[in-house]
Amino acid sequence: xxxxxxxxxxxxxxxxxxxxxxxxxxxxxxxxxxxxxxxxxxxxxxxxxxxxxxxxxxxxxxxxxxxxxxxxxxxxxxxxxxxxxxxxxxxxxxxxxxxxxxxxxxxxxxxxxxxxxxxxxxxxxxxxxxxxxxxxxxxxxxxxxxxxxxxxxxxxxxxxxxxxxxxxxxxxxxxxxxxxxxxxxxxxxxxxxxxxxxxxxxxxxxxxxxxxxxxxxxxxxxxxxxxxxxxxxxxxxxxxxxxxxxxxxxxxxxxxxxxxxxxxxxxxxxxxxxxxxxxxxxxxxxxxxxxxxxxxxxxxxxxxxxxxxxxxxxxxxxxxxxxxxxxxxxxxxxxxxxxxxxxxxxxxxxxxxxxxxxxxxxxxxxxxxxxxxxxxxxxxxxxxxxxxxxxxxxxxxxxxxxxxxxxxxxxxxxxxxxxxxxxxxxxxxxxxxxxxxxxxxxxxxxxxxxxxxxxxxxxxxxxxxxxxxxxxxxxxxxxxxxxxxxxxxxxxxxxxxxxxxxxxxxxxxxxxxxxxxxxxxxxxxxx
Numbered sequence: 176x177x178x179x180x181x182x183x184x185x186x187x188x189x190x191x192x193x194x195x196x197x198x199x200x201x202x203x204x205x206x207x208x209x210x211x212x213x214x215x216x217x218x219x220x221x222x223x224x225x226x227x228x229x230x231x232x233x234x235x236x237x238x239x240x241x242x243x244x245x246x247x248x249x250x251x252x253x254x255x256x257x258x259x260x261x262x263x264x265x266x267x268x269x270x271x272x273x274x275x276x277x278x279x280x281x282x283x284x285x286x287x288x289x290x291x292x293x294x295x296x297x298x299x300x301x302x303x304x305x306x307x308x309x310x311x312x313x314x315x316x317x318x319x320x321x322x323x324x325x326x327x328x329x330x331x332x333x334x335x336x337x338x339x340x341x342x343x344x345x346x347x348x349x350x351x352x353x354x355x356x357x358x359x360x361x362x363x364x365x366x367x368x369x370x371x372x373x374x375x376x377x378x379x380x381x382x383x384x385x386x387x388x389x390x391x392x393x394x395x396x397x398x399x400x401x402x403x404x405x406x407x408x409x410x411x412x413x414x415x416x417x418x419x420x421x422x423x424x425x426x427x428x429x430x431x432x433x434x435x436x437x438x439x440x441x442x443x444x445x446x447x448x449x450x451x452x453x454x455x456x457x458x459x460x461x462x463x464x465x466x467x468x469x470x471x472x473x474x475x476x477x478x479x480x481x482x483x484x485x486x487x488x489x490x491x492x493x494x495x496x497x498x499x500x501x502x503x504x505x506x507x508x509x510x511x512x513x514x515x516x517x518x519x520x521x522x523x524x525x526x527x528x529x530x531x532x533x534x535x536x537x538x539x540x541x542x543x544x545x546x547x548x549x550x551x552x553x554x555x556x557x558x559x560x561x562x563x564x565x566x567x568x569x570x571x572x573x574x575x576x577x578x579x580x581x582x583x584x585x586x587x588x589x590x591x592x593x594x595x596x597x598x599x600x601x602x603x604x605x606x607x608x609x610x611x612x613x614x615x616x617x618x619x620x621x622x623x624x625x626x627x628x629x630x631x632x633x634x635x636x637x638x639x640x641x642x643x644x645x646x647x648x649x650x651x652x653x654x655x656x657x658x659x660x661x662x663x664x665x666x667x668x669x670x671x672x673x674x675x676x677x678x679x680x681x682x683x684x685x686x687x688x689x690x691x692x693x694x695x696x697x698x699x700x701x702x
Contacts (some may be wrong), residue, residue, distance in 0.1 A: 254312050456613075585617045
């Protein structure tokens with residue numbers, strides 16, 4: 176999945192290239208001197224042998240074949256020199272990849288595929304102008320291929336939006352089924368202040384008469400953008416169904432949930448607005464699109480930055496093992512980087528491989544003993560493993576470096592709670608909330624302490640804040656439902672559980688059976 180985000184221009188000095196001197200044309204068959212014609216007297220009859228028509232016909236065929244061979248050469252596009260970017264400061268793997276792709280192109284300079292392959296390698300490493308040159312050359316050689324102008328547009332987006340929009344429109348004309356081309360053209364039309372043109376492109380993408388079947392993320396993006404523009408024009412009746420359908424297609428998009436919350440508020444539906452706002456708090460803001468062509472380009476990245484992009488994309492797509500492999504490649508390229516070991520530790524921890532995660536964070540701390548995120552995350556895992564003293568030492572080290580770090584304060588509260596020091600734990604949690612009042616994890620931790628002390632009203636208040644901030648966290652929701660059930664409010668506990676099921680955060684079956692049994696018995700007493 177690709178992010179529909181404008182690429183950052185690559186900051187580097189441009190090299191002045193010498194003016195190109197056109198080479199003289201190669202001599203063809205027609206340029207060769209032949210024997211001089213035999214002079215013929217005016218009175219001399221010209222004898223035509225039998226079979227002249229056959230010979231003339233054969234000659235005509237020969238001329239036609241010669242024309243077939245010569246015409247493409249006569250009308251071949253004037254191709255640029257293959258771009259030769261300055262690679263002085265790039266990593267060895269990038270130099271190798273670009274050098275190999277350029278050599279392949281030089282060996283077969285009239286092949287559109289070679290230009291496109293070089294363009295892809297350039298674009299993967301953010302040489303945007305050079306990539307655009309290569310893709311436009313590929314398009315000149317094969318004007319029927321819609322991928323070439325689309326990828327040229329993605330490269331031009333960094334430095335020439337007008338040219339990028341023209342290229343994206345050509346791509347959409349040549350490959351009407353490739354939704355990202357229309358989405359990019361629409362986005363560029365919005366950027367230049369032409370919402371009417373953008374809406375026409377989004378409607379074209381969504382028009383069933385066009386025979387398109389865009390991938391759900393791309394349909395969601397088109398509906399979202401069209402709905403947003405209609406809402407800006409004041410047409411809420413048309414905008415709201417588009418946004419609601421987009422949210423169904425892309426339920427993990429915080430941008431969509433936030434937009435829906437605003438639309439519901441404008442429509443006067445406070446309950447739906449609050450629910451949408453609650454969903455938005457627990458989601459990533461981005462709305463991803465499905466863009467296989469750019470995915471192929473990004474997969475060519477050999478730089479640490481490129482590999483990092485691929486690793487994050489793999490994580491988002493639910494492939495942590497791919498992200499792990501890419502992180503290890505990055506570490507091999509930059510073994511001195513504490514940040515890379517930190518990211519690897521996070522990846523391993525999310526896979527449940529905490530011992531390996533601790534080893535990775537230890538490597539990060541070997542390289543930078545004051546790496547605050549590695550100290551905090553390793554302290555959390557150590558506390559879960561029962562190594563409370565070492566976990567507390569690391570958190571206090573963080574506070575030495577950054578006295579009000581909310582993660583360290585909250586972690587110290589959890590460590591104190593695990594050690595049975597609940598009053599101390601609450602003090603740490605309150606300090607953490609002073610820094611980040613909406614931090615869901617801290618509210619959940621406070622609620623757990625209150626629940627352990629059977630102070631269910633206080634526990635419910637903090638659990639509700641945690642659930643509102645991250646409604647897809649089933650553990651927060653379970654704590655809230657259990658605290659409600661402990662007060663005898665089984666009906667509300669069941670409502671919390673059912674809402675979790677609708678949002679894809681179901682509660683354990685044994686807990687639900689307990690709720691059903693308690694409700695059937697008519698139980699109303701706490702605990």
